[in-house]
Amino acid sequence: MQDLSQFAVIITAAGRGSRMGGPPKQWRDLNGKSVLARSIAAFAQFPRIIVVLSPDDMGRAIDELSGPVTLVAGGATRSDSVRAGLEVLDGSGIRHVLIHDGARPLVSPQVIAGVVSALAQGADAAAPALPVSDALWRSEDGRVTGLQSRDGLFRAQTPQGFSLDAILAAHRAFPEGAADDVELARRAGHEVVITAGAEDNLKLTYGPDFDRARRILGDAMDIRLGNGFDVHAFEDGDHVTLCGVRIAHDRTLKGHSDADVGMHALTDAIYGALAEGDIGRHFPPSDPQWKGADSAVFLAHAGDLARSRGFSIGNADVTLICEAPKIGPHAGDMQSRLAEILGIEAARISVKATTSERLGFTGRGEGIAAIATATLMKG
Numbered sequence: 001m002q003d004l005s006q007f008a009v010i011i012t013a014a015g016r017g018s019r020m021g022g023p024p025k026q027w028r029d030l031n032g033k034s035v036l037a038r039s040i041a042a043f044a045q046f047p048r049i050i051v052v053l054s055p056d057d058m059g060r061a062i063d064e065l066s067g068p069v070t071l072v073a074g075g076a077t078r079s080d081s082v083r084a085g086l087e088v089l090d091g092s093g094i095r096h097v098l099i100h101d102g103a104r105p106l107v108s109p110q111v112i113a114g115v116v117s118a119l120a121q122g123a124d125a126a127a128p129a130l131p132v133s134d135a136l137w138r139s140e141d142g143r144v145t146g147l148q149s150r151d152g153l154f155r156a157q158t159p160q161g162f163s164l165d166a167i168l169a170a171h172r173a174f175p176e177g178a179a180d181d182v183e184l185a186r187r188a189g190h191e192v193v194i195t196a197g198a199e200d201n202l203k204l205t206y207g208p209d210f211d212r213a214r215r216i217l218g219d220a221m222d223i224r225l226g227n228g229f230d231v232h233a234f235e236d237g238d239h240v241t242l243c244g245v246r247i248a249h250d251r252t253l254k255g256h257s258d259a260d261v262g263m264h265a266l267t268d269a270i271y272g273a274l275a276e277g278d279i280g281r282h283f284p285p286s287d288p289q290w291k292g293a294d295s296a297v298f299l300a301h302a303g304d305l306a307r308s309r310g311f312s313i314g315n316a317d318v319t320l321i322c323e324a325p326k327i328g329p330h331a332g333d334m335q336s337r338l339a340e341i342l343g344i345e346a347a348r349i350s351v352k353a354t355t356s357e358r359l360g361f362t363g364r365g366e367g368i369a370a371i372a373t374a375t376l377m378k379g
Helices: 033-039 055-064 078-089 109-120 165-171 179-186 207-219 261-272 296-308 328-342
Strands: 007-013 047-053 069-073 095-102 125-133 136-142 143-148 154-156 162-164 191-194 222-236 237-243 245-248 252-254 312-321 348-352 367-378
Touching: 007 033, 007 078, 007 312, 033 047, 033 261, 047 078, 055 069, 055 252, 069 078, 078 095, 078 165, 095 109, 095 165, 109 154, 109 162, 109 191, 154 348, 165 179, 179 191, 179 207, 179 296, 191 222, 191 237, 222 261, 237 252, 245 328, 261 296, 261 312, 261 328, 261 367, 312 328
Parallel strands: 007 047, 007 095, 047 069, 125 191, 312 348
Antiparallel strands: 095 162, 125 154, 125 162, 136 143, 222 252, 222 367, 237 245, 312 367
């Protein structure tokens, strides 16, 4: 594996996406994660990642972006933004820098490795590209006026990689900027090595590009399904807590924590989808600190663990099994509370109840059982 200790990455995300219309494309959702979050995740193995943003987006970035990234305010043009990121790296000891479009969220490890390898072997500059394979026409007033040879023509992609000293000097020498950093490097006299690009490494520029990206991600989506089951017996008391909602009742549920049987089942469903065991593994009942604990702590931990692995919660379904209390009047509040804890839309959570037709321990009113299913998605 290539040593990346002297490599840094600059991801440009200060544009407003005017050609696409609507909110800036880097913040739009792409199969459960923002475009920018996906672009950052593609370079997670690099020790230094700089994200160049519009000053208007700084607050949002602090709230939404995860991982060890440095946020830098961009300028009026792409070249201004790239230079702002390069200046942060000046004097840092970094030798090589990869400059990537934040709107290319599907860049593959192979494309990145090709650029890194070229730089490591001594190239001052390297960039991925694809040879033009379609016929090229010249036109005027919507009519074909001639043909253009495609020999020697390539479609440029990112990340474009450079010696840090070389590209920073080029930006300083030509402050008027250029269409991309390869143009600046060549203007400064540097040879640029072409490395292998990929068809999936598309830049999201127009609305249909998002449709294509979703199809590509769909082919590689990781979907996990987990189930959870829990029971708690009744004991003397005056209320029960179910799915985070306190309900008056002539008995209470017995347990080491608050005995929220519905939340426990859902927590175990998420842990199960992650192959992470159950609540007892993460919050042992032998540990006195969890005595009487709010089960929201357990569920929030499971949700955070899923997100740290790159998963989003597609949906969750909880069924409470009991003769009493009545669940229907409280189901909406339970749905809202679970959604709040997990940080997802309430429409992705179902809470419902059934009886056991007076059979078994639930039918005899000795306790409450719960079954839950959770779907996790990544990709």
